[in-house]
Amino acid sequence: MNIEPILMLPGMFCDTRVFSAQMTALGRDGLVAIAPTTGGERVEEVASAILSGAPQKFALFGHGYGGVVAQEVLRRAPERVTRIALMGTTPLAETPQDAADREVRIVAARSGRFDDAIGAEIRITDLAVGPQRNDVFAKISAMAKANGPDAYVRQARAMQRRKDQQAVLRRIKQPALVICGAEDGKTPVKRHEFMAELIPYARLEVIDGAGHMPMLEQPQAVTSILQEWLRQPFVLR
Known part of the structure; x- marks a missing residue:
């Protein structure tokens, strides 16, 4: 189905395990890679490192802090991003x-x-x-402890110093998807509606039975939404 590689950026505390269900399903049709987001105290630094190791062109999916980094990746190299999906994040x-x-x-x-x-x-x-709530929280905690407090501090510092990216979202021409859990207590639906309104022709998907971690809470729903996004033809607007 997908012909371009997919680059996924995990959020705060998280690593490859957070996207395991999506990697398994989408990996049958093409390359799926997870880029680490724990390597710097500035979003710009993390985005630069990701771009240096990324394919020449790729689809981009970021969650939470990973979504913040994804927006910086897009700002720096819009010509390399074929489509973008943002979940549980903010500009x-x-x-x-x-x-x-x-x-x-x-x-x-x-x-x-x-x-x-x-x-x-x-x-x-x-x-x-x-x-599933306690189990999902236990998985987040396990990933956090595996990455360690130093990685968290770097991510937290980067979040404190992040720049406003609303202008970046307004300039998006690629197929764009905004995903939110209906019960997200950290980045509520209204914030995602605002974000989707900033992006020309963006599609907003709200997932029932999910909070801030839809890829763990409702993995099949997230996978299906991403598969539809990947089928969407690129149209230069």
């Missing part, structure tokens, strides 16, 4: 209050209270209510 810069709250979590991570930082950064109430 806005950090507010002073959010930066201050994040600083508290950084201090906790650096002082041996990494569990506190994890629980404050991704709250269990950010996930959809249901029997």
Whole structure:
């Protein structure tokens, strides 16, 4: 089905495991790669490193912090991105209050209270209510601990320093998809509606039974939406 490679960028705390269901399904039709997002304290630094190792042209999918990095990748090299999908993310810069709250979590991570930082950064109430909630949170926690507090601090610093990308979204000509969990307590549906309105011809998909981690909470739904996005022909507008 897909002919261009797909580059997926995981969000805060996460690694390859967060996209395991999508990798398995989409990998049958082409190359699917996961780019690490833990390597720098600035979004620009992370995006530059990703571009240096990415294929010449690729479809781009980012979640959360990975979505923030994806927008910077698009800003730097729009001619290399064939289509873009953003989930659970924002184009806005950090507010002073959010930066201050994040600083508290950084201090906790650096002082041996990494569990506190994890629980404050991704709250269990950010996930959809249901029997899978505790299991999904446990998977996030496991990935966070595998990556370690230093990786989290780098990501948190990058989020504090991120730039506003609204102008980047307004210039998108590629097939664009915005995905949100209906019960996302971290980046609610209204924020995704705003983001989709910024992007010319963007499609918004709201997934029932999912919160901030739809790829883990409703993996088949996310996979199906991505498959449809990959079938969409590129039309230069």
